[in-house]
Amino acid sequence: MDREAYRRFELLRQASAQLHRLHPAHVVMTAQELEANFRRPLETWLPDEIRGELTGVLLALSNAPTRTCTELLLEFNAREQYEQTQQLIRRVRDICKAIPEGDALYRSFREFLVLNGKTTRHPLRVLFQPLDLSVEDLYRQPERHEVLAGKMYLCPSCHWPMTITQSHIACPSQWCEHAGSIFDLHRRQVINRLDGNSLKGQVVSDETLVLQDACWKFTLLPSSALALSE
Numbered sequence: 269m270d271r272e273a274y275r276r277f278e279l280l281r282q283a284s285a286q287l288h289r290l291h292p293a294h295v296v297m298t299a300q301e302l303e304a305n306f307r308r309p310l311e312t313w314l315p316d317e318i319r320g321e322l323t324g325v326l327l328a329l330s331n332a333p334t335r336t337c338t339e340l341l342l343e344f345n346a347r348e349q350y351e352q353t354q355q356l357i358r359r360v361r362d363i364c365k366a367i368p369e370g371d372a373l374y375r376s377f378r379e380f381l382v383l384n385g386k387t388t389r390h391p392l393r394v395l396f397q398p399l400d401l402s403v404e405d406l407y408r409q410p411e412r413h414e415v416l417a418g419k420m421y422l423c424p425s426c427h428w429p430m431t432i433t434q435s436h437i438a439c440p441s442q443w444c445e446h447a448g449s450i451f452d453l454h455r456r457q458v459i460n461r462l463d464g465n466s467l468k469g470q471v472v473s474d475e476t477l478v479l480q481d482a483c484w485k486f487t488l489l490p491s492s493a494l495a496l497s498e
């Protein structure tokens with residue numbers, strides 16, 4: 269077993285033990301069983317007390333995390349991530365208050381995040397340097413499930429990269445998906461399921477960066493524009 273596989277196995281074993289602790293009456297799953305379950309609907313194997321409202325599978329056939337999985341993760345880390353995002357935005361606002369032209373700089377900063385779910389290192393360095401931010405404070409490398417044949421497809425509504433699975437391409441936000449951000453792949457074209465229009469991909473390079481998930485959730489999503497609303 270290589271190191272990565274061993275780490276995965278250990279995490280699965282811990283998760284399985286946690287599940288048993290939360291729900292002792294439930295049968296204990298081995299690491300392999302738990303991993304296999306990630307591809308089965310939650311409602312068929314996770315006790316209702318733990319599952320809550322969540323339904324569906326966690327991993328798509330392509331191994332991409334499903335929206336259920338993303339939502340679970342965001343909910344799980346929501347409070348901590350919200351606090352961190354708030355703190356960071358507050359810090360930027362305070363810096364802007366103390367420097368000349370700070371108001372305009374703060375506005376550009378907010379505008380930049382809203383318009384650039386995907387960007388490259390250079391404009392970020394220029395914008396972030398006077399704000400005492402590093403690129404990694406707010407952006408990350410693209411994930412494998414966000415790239416298809418060297419291109420990324422941005423959600424028309426929140427401008428963040430959509431998740432690519434074997435069956436479709438959709439924004440991880442249910443709000444966006446309902447607003448029409450769901451696409452199918454037809455003859456290498458990405459076609460909107462609702463209006464039939466095709467969507468152009470954005471070429472991904474080594475320089476490509478994506479806004480971090482928590483910032484996306486708290487700044488870009490129309491349903492939760494919290495952190496930047498002050």
Ligand SMILES: [Zn+2]
Binds near residue numbers: 425440441445
């Ligand atoms: Zn979206």
